[in-house]
Amino acid sequence: MKTVPGRRQFLKNMAALGAGIYVMPFAGAAQNKRPLTVVLAQNVRSPGFLRGVAQASSIEVTPVSVLQPQHWEQFTRKHRGQRLIGLMDNASYIVFEAVLADRGARFLVSGHHAQGHQFVTLPETAGIAATLDKCLAATQAGYQLEEICRGAAKAAKSVPSAHAYQGKLDWASVTGACYAQIANGDWCAGLPGNFSRSGSKSVTAQDALVSFVVKV
Amino acid sequence: MTMNTEFTLLPEGVDKEAFTRAIQEFRAVLGDDSVLVSPGSLASYSKITLPVPDEDHQPSGALMPRSVQEVQSILAICNKYRVPVWPVSTGKNLGYGSAAPATPGQMVLDLRRMNRILDVDAELCTALVEPGVTYQQLHDYINDRNLPLWLSCPAPSAIASPLGNTVDRGVGYTPYGEHFLFSCGMEVVLADGQVLKTGMGSIPNSNTWQVFKWGYGPYLDGLFTQSNMGVVTKLGLWLMPAPPAFKPFMVKFPDDADIVKIVETIRPLRIAQVIPNAVVIAHALWEAASTVVRKDYYTGDGSISDAAIAQIRREQNLGAWSIYAGLYGMPEQVELNWKIVSQAFAAIGGEVLTEAEMSDNPVFQYRAALMRGDMTLQEFGLYNWRGGGGSSWFAPVSQARGSETLKQMKMAQNILDEFGFDYVAEFIVGWRDMHHIIDLLFDRTDPAERDRANACFDKLLTEFTKQGYGTYRTNTAYMKKVAETYGPVKQDVERKIKRALDPNGIIAPGKSGIYID
Numbered sequence: 001m002k003t004v005p006g007r008r009q010f011l012k013n014m015a016a017l018g019a020g021i022y023v024m025p026f027a028g029a030a031q032n033k034r035p036l037t038v039v040l041a042q043n044v045r046s047p048g049f050l051r052g053v054a055q056a057s058s059i060e061v062t063p064v065s066v067l068q069p070q071h072w073e074q075f076t077r078k079h080r081g082q083r084l085i086g087l088m089d090n091a092s093y094i095v096f097e098a099v100l101a102d103r104g105a106r107f108l109v110s111g112h113h114a115q116g117h118q119f120v121t122l123p124e125t126a127g128i129a130a131t132l133d134k135c136l137a138a139t140q141a142g143y144q145l146e147e148i149c150r151g152a153a154k155a156a157k158s159v160p161s162a163h164a165y166q167g168k169l170d171w172a173s174v175t176g177a178c179y180a181q182i183a184n185g186d187w188c189a190g191l192p193g194n195f196s197r198s199g200s201k202s203v204t205a206q207d208a209l210v211s212f213v214v215k216v
Numbered sequence: 217m218t219m220n221t222e223f224t225l226l227p228e229g230v231d232k233e234a235f236t237r238a239i240q241e242f243r244a245v246l247g248d249d250s251v252l253v254s255p256g257s258l259a260s261y262s263k264i265t266l267p268v269p270d271e272d273h274q275p276s277g278a279l280m281p282r283s284v285q286e287v288q289s290i291l292a293i294c295n296k297y298r299v300p301v302w303p304v305s306t307g308k309n310l311g312y313g314s315a316a317p318a319t320p321g322q323m324v325l326d327l328r329r330m331n332r333i334l335d336v337d338a339e340l341c342t343a344l345v346e347p348g349v350t351y352q353q354l355h356d357y358i359n360d361r362n363l364p365l366w367l368s369c370p371a372p373s374a375i376a377s378p379l380g381n382t383v384d385r386g387v388g389y390t391p392y393g394e395h396f397l398f399s400c401g402m403e404v405v406l407a408d409g410q411v412l413k414t415g416m417g418s419i420p421n422s423n424t425w426q427v428f429k430w431g432y433g434p435y436l437d438g439l440f441t442q443s444n445m446g447v448v449t450k451l452g453l454w455l456m457p458a459p460p461a462f463k464p465f466m467v468k469f470p471d472d473a474d475i476v477k478i479v480e481t482i483r484p485l486r487i488a489q490v491i492p493n494a495v496v497i498a499h500a501l502w503e504a505a506s507t508v509v510r511k512d513y514y515t516g517d518g519s520i521s522d523a524a525i526a527q528i529r530r531e532q533n534l535g536a537w538s539i540y541a542g543l544y545g546m547p548e549q550v551e552l553n554w555k556i557v558s559q560a561f562a563a564i565g566g567e568v569l570t571e572a573e574m575s576d577n578p579v580f581q582y583r584a585a586l587m588r589g590d591m592t593l594q595e596f597g598l599y600n601w602r603g604g605g606g607s608s609w610f611a612p613v614s615q616a617r618g619s620e621t622l623k624q625m626k627m628a629q630n631i632l633d634e635f636g637f638d639y640v641a642e643f644i645v646g647w648r649d650m651h652h653i654i655d656l657l658f659d660r661t662d663p664a665e666r667d668r669a670n671a672c673f674d675k676l677l678t679e680f681t682k683q684g685y686g687t688y689r690t691n692t693a694y695m696k697k698v699a700e701t702y703g704p705v706k707q708d709v710e711r712k713i714k715r716a717l718d719p720n721g722i723i724a725p726g727k728s729g730i731y732i733d
Contacts, residue, residue, distance in 0.1 A: 067593040090599040094265075098308055098375050101260035102328065108256070114604030116661035120263075120270075122256045144662065148270055150262060151224055151255025208509075208603020208659070 035060045036183050038085045041092035044209065049087050052176025056184055066092040066099075076103045079216045083108070083183040085176070086212045093210035100214060108182055110212040111175060116144030116196075125213070126153040127190020128178050135174045142199025143171070147192035154189065175211055182213045224255045225276040227299050227321040235276070238297040242279055245289040250280040250329075261307065261315045261324045265607040267658060267669035268693045273316035275302065278324040284449050288409045290325065291447070294722040295407065301325040302724050303447045305347035305380030308372055311609040311655065312384070313692030318726030328377075330449065335426070338363045342400065342426040343453045347379045352591055354378060364458040367589035368392040374591040379451040383441045385689060387644070387651075389586040391492035391544055392456045394646065396441055401425040403450035404440050407718035412436070412446065426452035442689070443710075444724035445717050456589070461550040464542040464584040465557075466574060467566040468535030475537055475625065475643070476618035477564045482539075482645050483616045485560065490553050493587060496540040498642040499625075502655070503538050503579055504528045505601035505640050506594055518636045519629075535567070540583040601640065604659025606669060608693075610676050612685035616650040624652050627679060632656075635672035636665075651688060677701070692726075699729020 036057045038050060042065050053059050065071060066088065076099075088096060090112075097107065109125040112118045119128050129147035136143050181187040226235050242251045252258060253276070261275050279301065281287050294301055300317075303325040307315025315324055331348030336357065345354065351367060352374035358365050368388035370381050381388075382395040392398045401415040415431040416424040429437070439445050469478060478497060485491045501520070514524040528534065543550045543557065558568045574580035582594035599607060610628075614620040621643060629639045632654075641654040654676070658669035670693075677687065677694060681701045690698045699707055710730045714721070721732035 067596065090603055090605055091596040094310065094599055094605075095375065095593055095596055097260065097263070102306070102375070106256055107259050112605045112661045114602075114659045114661045115665065116659075116663075118605075118661040120259065122259070124256075146661065146663065149255075150259055208600070210605070 036085055036180055037062055037079065037082060038087070039064055039096075040086070041066055041088035041096075044087055044089055044092075046087055046172050046209065048170050048172030049176040049211065052173035052178075053085055053180045055173075055177045056180035056186070064092075064096075066096045072099050072103075076100065076105070076216060081216065083213060083215050085179045085183050086210075086214065088210050088212075090208055090210055093212070097212075100216065103216075106215045108213045108215060109179070110210060112208075112210050113171065113175075114208040116146060117171060117175075119145075119147045119192075121147055121149050121153075121192060123149060123151045123153045124189050125182050125187060126192045127188075128175070129195055130190050130193050131178055132171060132174055133193075133195035135169045136171065137197065139169050140199060141170070142197050143195070145193075145195040147194065149192035153191050179211065179213050223253050223276060224258055225274050225321050227276050227323070228319070230297060230299055230321075234297050235299070238293055238299050239277070241293045241296075242290065245293070246279060246281060246286060250282075251277065252280070253277040258324075261326070264314055264316050264692075265311055265605055265660070266313065266691050266693045267606060267608055267656075267660070267666045267673060272320060273313065273318070273692055274320045275317050275324045276321045278326050280326045280329050282329045284330075284403070284405060284411060287325070287327075287405045287447055287449060288411070291405065291407055291409055291722065294323075295720050298720055298722065299323060300722050300725050301447075302727075303327060303347075305377035305383075306350060306375065307380075308376045309380070309384060310372060311607045311691065312689065316692065318692040318695050318724070322725070325447065327447075327449070333357050334450065336361075336363065336365070336455070337426070338365060340427055341365060341455045341457050343378075343455055344401075344426055345378055345451060345453065347377060347449060347451075349377060349379065350374065351376055351378060355589075355591055358455075366390060366392075366456040366458050368395065368398070368456065369586070369589055369591070371586065371595040372593070373586070374593060378453055379448060382451060382453070383448050385441050387494065387646075388589070389493060389496070389540075389583075390456055390542075390589050392454065393494045396437075398454040399437070399451055400427065400429045400454055401450075401452035402437055402440055402448050404446035404448050406446045407720070407723050411449075414440075415452075426454075439713065442728045444727035444730055445713060447723060459544040459546075461547040462542060462544055462588055463550050463554060464540070464571050464580075464587050465554075466569045466580055466583070467539040467561045468569065469537045469539075469566050470535055472536045472625070473622065474565070475621040478537060478539060478566075479616060479618040479621055479643070479645060479650065481560050481564055482541075483648075485557060486616070486645055486647055490556055491541045492544055493542050495645040496583065496642055497645065498538045498540065499639060500525060500529050500534045500536055500538075501601075501638055501640045502598075502642050503534050504532055505655075505657075506582070506597035507578060508532065509600050510602050510638070519633045520638045538579075539566070540580075540587065542584075542587040598640065598655055598657065602638070602657045602659060604661045604665070606656075606658035606660040606666065608656045608658075608669065608673055608691055609689075610654040610656055610673060610680075611687055611689050612652050612680045613688045614650050614652065614685055616645050616648055620650065623683075624680075624685070627683070628652070628654055628676065631672060631675050631679060634675070635668045637669065637672055652685075695726060696729040 126149045129145040300322040302317035302322040304315045327347035330346040335344040351369040368390040404412045514520045582592045585592040644651045659665045
């Protein structure tokens, strides 16, 4: 099953889900970019993440059943050359990553979200933890952010700032927005880092998910 | 270990200039697209699920040969520059280290492009495959040709390699589930470039390579399993003829203490081959963890509570233990054996359930699929139990006696409780042995929990060793420590063999704790 909601319909759906009034921080961005494909494992729901991705682009949501091997060939053939954004449960992700890596896909960034957030980035996608830190610092939430950069990260070309993300500031929407920039090639790489703040955590192991951007 | 702006990492003892020349020579042999050194291209080789830092297992690159000749050329270059390589077939050794090397700086020798099915003989029920062949590929090959053959695969099935699983001495769930036992003949590229064919494979014009295991003189195949003595590039497999009748079944027992009589009942049936496949005895949490998530039942601190386990059992209709096994053969044989088996389990208070009664149960369905060698990925659901991507298998071996079970279970539960983890485990009764498989599941996003998981694994290993329980297989972070549990003489012999076959130590240093010095 595949759904291709228009931006208006998507926002309407978000409102129906209780997302409330939504502010688009990148005015005009959504209209100018081609749709980004967001791959969701079946049963994964995260309106915040989708809302974040939609800040930068219109989106196509593609539910996948990763544990059904017969879908793999068709999936990779269809999306060859594309940058896909994804959000999955741990089991689906571990299979998805293995299958796509076997077919030459390159994971540009991945994030494990449980009691903390652990991102694995490349030099060109580094700086996500710092961005999340800046955004979440404006909230009351406690958090633990770790970023492992595969390779030597270069100094930031420009420092991502919290005011770039004007929607609801939670880990999911900010991560989604960052991933949309990466998928669109708009991301300004920063430096990896580890950050934490005490307080009630915005994520617990109860919400364990894995997010990623992959070039198929 | 030296970080570098051009390379991800330099191999230990190799300077940038030498590594640069080595890479140039690798590229001359393999082509640019088969020599990976950039960080982005190495992500899938660097990922681990273990409770240790990623950098402990960071490779310096990856090489992707297509032929035996290319493997020979790679090893020549490795010897020249002292660059170590870590061979993997498909790199799906999940929970044991995945594709990442035992020590940082090795180049992954990724054999997935060597993926030819060289022969399948439906009459002799044999196959000859290369390392990159997956179970899915072999399964499809057999199905496409409608051959009356069954595979035996481990739980990751579709994405794993028969060769890789066999040389790591993995197991499956059919009567051919002791995979190394059902292998026959290897081709191995040695560190000096020689190509060894074991068993009957060295006889010119022989057609018995895949049918007679022993050849002549010392039996060498074992040297190339769980080891770093060579690079296995072909493996013969014995395949199971599709049985005319197959009857998978499960038996549920209500109490933890039932495990003693369960094993006492199974052992004679297994040794006499009335039940011909390895019998799985899954604890309630293992059963639950593949289909439900922890947070729906327990959100407190520490190990999951007894009350929560009781609730899971009630809602999921689970026993304390669930046994899975199958009967195989002619219909008359299966019918007769079914009477023996069902009566034996009923006599000790088990609830015996057949496929007809469990047709809509997803756990039974995936267990039944594994017992007939079908592809299923359902067991990956374990990764969702706790979340956070951490998993490390602990696998001690014992005699197949009931008296071993409760003792081991209590030991494991006490240690897991101490560190706040859950007992997600199963016993697998082989012929005379029993594997106690514990999946230490933890949240890798929480550094404190990661450290606790590492300490917990270490204590499991230490305490089980003190009681005389050896580990049959382990992850890359613990290979050296497990090797030490087997004593200095065995390690010394392995070191001497390693020095003789690979004097520069270029093949997988640290694999199973084997080094040249």
